[in-house]
Amino acid sequence: MNIYLLDDIKKLQLHLTYQYQLHQIVKNNQGQSHWQQISTDQFPTLLHEKAQTSIKDFFFAQQENILVFNGEYFQETLPSPNPFVLFGVQSCDLVAVNYQDKFFKNDPYYQARRKHCLLVGLDCISPCEHGFCPTVNAGPGVRSHTADLILHPLVNQPLEKPQWLLIEGSEKGAMAIKHMTIKGQPLETAHWHYLTQRDLTLKACKQKFSDDSHINIAIEKINNNNVSAVFWQKVAIQCIGCSGCTSLCPTCSCYGTRSIKLPNDNISQERFWDSCLYEGFQKEASFHNPTAEAGKRVERFWRHKFSDGIATEFDRYGCVGCGRCEQTCPGVIGVHSIMKRIANDA
Amino acid sequence: MVDDLISTICPYCGVGCGINLKVNELGQLKSVEPQSNHPISQGKLCDKGWSTAYAVTNKNRLTQPLKRIKNEFFPISWDEALSTIAVELNQILDDSGPKSIGIISSARATNEDNYAAQKFTRTVLKSNNIDHCARICHSPTVAGLKQSLGSGAMTNSASEIFDTDLIMVFGADPTENHSILGGHIMQAHLKGCELVVVDPRKTRLAKLANIHLQLNLGSNIALVNAMLHVIIKEKWYDENFINERCNGFKYLAQHVAQLTPVSVEAITGLKAVDIYQAAKHYSQAKRAMIFYGMGITQYMSGTNNVISLANLALICGHIGKNGTGVNPLRGQNNVQGACDMGCLPNVYPGYQSVIDTNIQTKFSNAWQCDLDPLEGLTSMGMTKAALAGDLHALILFGEDPVVTDPDQNHVKASLKKLDLFVVAELSMTETAKLADIILPAASFAEKDGTFTNCERRVQLVNQALEPLGVAMGDWQWLQALAKKMGSDQLNWKTSEDVFNEMTSLNPSYEAMTYQKLAKNHGLQWPCNNENPTGTRLLHANTFPIGKARLISVNHTDIDEPTDDEYPLSLTTNRLHFHYGCGSMTRNSPLLERETPPGILFINPENANTLNIAHLDAIGVKSRRGYIETRAIITGDVPIGLVSMPYHFKEAPSNQLTNTAQDPVTKMPELKACAVSVIPLPKGVEPKSIQQLLEGD
Amino acid sequence: MMLNHIPDSIEIIDYKDDGKDTRHYRFRLLSKTHHSHWHETQAGQFFMLNVPEVGEAPFTFTEPPNEQNEFSALIRKMASVTSALFDLSKGQIVGARGPFGQGWPHTILKDEYILIVAGGCGLAPLVHLINTLIATTENKKIVLIYGARDEQSQMLIAQQKRWLKTITIYHTLDQVSEDSNFNDGFNLLKGTPLDVLPQALSSFNSLPSKVLLCGPEVMMNSIAQTSIGRGIPETSIYLSLERRMHCAVGLCGHCYLGDQYVCKQGPTFSWQQLQSFRSTA
Ligand code: SF4
């Protein structure tokens, strides 16, 4: 795979818009970072800040109709989006998409969207709030198998003359920039020593993350079954079942379904994001509920993020260290809070 | 159009969390997310907030005006709807006078809508017959705190939860009803703040608390008086504060002199040492905050309950400082605003009395018309007047009294007697079904305006979507209706115009503008020339009445004790995943799944005696009514007490609850009555109240 | 890519009542567009019934699809999907997806001594298996314990009477009324299946080589534990679990059990498997 040097990122953005609809992280007027479609050629600057909502809903929609029934037959309704590029995705979110790609391997709706997407990753060169990607092997540098193209901001560049490394991550990424020229010239190939420089920068970034030994200690306790049911029941008192963690978690994928009537009187089956922390999640028609106890639900959620069983199946833990749940949990049992408690009191 | 992320305020409870609406390129609401930099919610939402999209885009939304002919509704145009209403209203005004029409506005609507509603009532209909739902939630707060402190709102701010050493939660279940605030309390507690919970039920917070006083239903005053006794006897009170800032200490001390903890053991069901400990911890804490809810207000003694909490805070000097105060947790997102806007029969905007002639002059000059010098009817007064044939027309918006009102059957009968009943709503509610004309209301996502949260923070609501169908915001159709009636009293172009007119008349909102609200994530009133950036904390130097009043109050027994026929006490509660009458939250398939429609919490021991298994169908009977529902067996309610959420139209708790009232505010005693519970035969489904009443 | 989410159309061709609120339904597949394994259905596998405008729910086959594309299921009226189905008449079209999940172990055909314990509706997932066992083998000893709350909630009585010729059946009822029929060929007892377990076990010459369980989880747990106590190996005990299901293909998450999904790795499990999942639950 090739690496290039890039002075002007706008050129890359522009080039990609010839083939793809461009989406990028921007801030709204209240200062909130979110993914937005960019439809002008006034390209916003790249934000080194993850969006509060991950990119999973580009592929696994929050609500979608999956079929139509006309009174006689059931037919699938697959989405067919235009090709789009997610430009400047942080490593944690890319690793999560990679995880979801495996999970949804046979899901036609997910794959119908996924195959139209080009992922342009962006290396993080300083830690974000609550993030701990290095501890769960998900960042801060973009893993090459998770992105089609990777951008790395070169440090030690004068402010007015920023420079980027552009690294090909996949065949698809290579194709996307194959014909890109700048002022009539092909892209400038970068010497391999830039990759060494990238490694150094990323290593330095890793050093800057605050101590999160509690995560590793807790992972071990969880997998050695050293966390008692009583402990889970106790912390679960704090779970108000808001669904915030599961909505923001980039690897959560539970959904519910319901049958609905379409405006043209056809019937559809809708699927929508669900949360395993709702009391009713496993409740059966008979009212029997295997996870009626909040402790069981909270335990299940965290096992799903940190159990070795999952790690064997997906080659990694379910958690990618983005820290979103820590911020959004009203009950103070987001990832750092709970893992600290497991490490200290369980 | 591209997709966009619009920042606005959650439409559910009084916490007022910041919520962002994600709108796609087709202008449809795709999803919601929390505002990460919001001063209160800080990137969090509760389950109601997270499911807002289901409430806004649900298929049951009304999209055009409807007119009832016999028992069916037919779509009509706005023009026809408003003309019909205008003609009838004018007719009624001519025939029976202004007193024969009433308006009930909504604690869910914006300040602008509420301001318009009261102005419409006062200047177009020319009466003070305007009210909203606060009566069944927090009227004792307004009455009680007004007497003790001179102002009936939360004295402190949500953020001070993190600045205090002890939090005492009295008859409130914040993690369920004000979840994000409840979460703050849990967070503060985990960081070391002491937590004392006073509640007959083992609430979530009670399970985490340092001290849980699981008192008998309706014994709040007895408990507080005994705490006062201990604090005074042990000299744990704040002498300086009492001398400088309070009146009535001597009488209060005399009043509680004999009320030892031991003397109230029987009434409260608490051990004297526990009362003593709670008194000690509260009074000795450097800073201590009281939060209370409907477990205080929804009693016959509601107003006195509130007064007694004020006494407690006052003698310990736990008020007027950072991290202290007496803080009511109010239910609906804009119940504070609806009161502030003067949607009350006795006050203009800003709690300015309608019978004060100076104030009358001020408003009649501003509005350039004569005003009714007498107080109007409360919502309950309107119900009575309608039954008596004195009220002929009622316009009601955003409320579902047929489900939520304490006296359902009464309300229904009275609404049926009206000549004209107009309802503006999002979707077809039980109340709307009785209307002559239904107007399709715009949802919070479809309008600009402001909400005032429980900590007096006025926050901007920003339009994210086009109104569904021809739905309209309330002030807009009120304005159109006024025009049809021949009045141009309501004359605004934008919500901001309405707001600006209001601030010019409401001293506590005086210095607010939309720009300033946008810049500061909202501002807390009073916000005037002295406090241009608002006020976090009330009563820092003085009370609106000068010195606060320590008022001696007595315990009163609950009106309806248990007996052989009705051996269980019934209280009401709320579930965190539902809101009010459920007309919004129950559209979410996720929230609706959480429980069967209608449940009763019962202690395992009582269930056992009655031979009731978990989720069995049961009948519940009181002197006033009978409903069927399902049993949830849980140790969270003590033996002898059963509890029922009021969100379900199928099994409304208010068929059962007592109508005995607080003498001051007419607040009914919703929190305590006597019932009997019987298991239904196996395999029988509980019948909904509709089926029961129709004898189906 | 497999479109496992999309039902094939089926027609309701017949139904008849079986006890209170329970019916035998007979369906015919009208299309086999989205699912190609209908005719490979194993005993114990399930399908998702789709009642348009209402929703989906899992049911086991009491008889798998035959050459005429007809199959049967025993359905008890429980909540919205089943209530809606009960309101439909013959000839109406609904949907079905399947077959899904793992059925009862194949090796069972080789077993000589089989104990089956079912509670309430839990007999339905066993009907196809029992029929197969009876049809394919002689020289087997099969004992069935069937527990129900009361007489009204017993199901498949006619079916069971036919089985009586070949297998021993014990009935238990939580509540026995005055006029309960003790002489219908069944051994009737007031109590729960656990109460007759010793008796049933001792009716075998040696221990049963398979124990199959289906019913409320408490019942299955207690029977399994007692059986293990009597020396039956954990690998010989099988049970079928009930879970709320939406997708039936291991995606929606609703049927989880530890790290496993009941719709994929189940609904039948050996007791041993189940213990290893539960420790990760
Ligand atoms: S706590 Fe209240 S304001 Fe906040 S999200 Fe929940 S309902 Fe909305």
Ligand code: FES
């Ligand atoms: S039913 Fe969806 S994962 Fe099993």
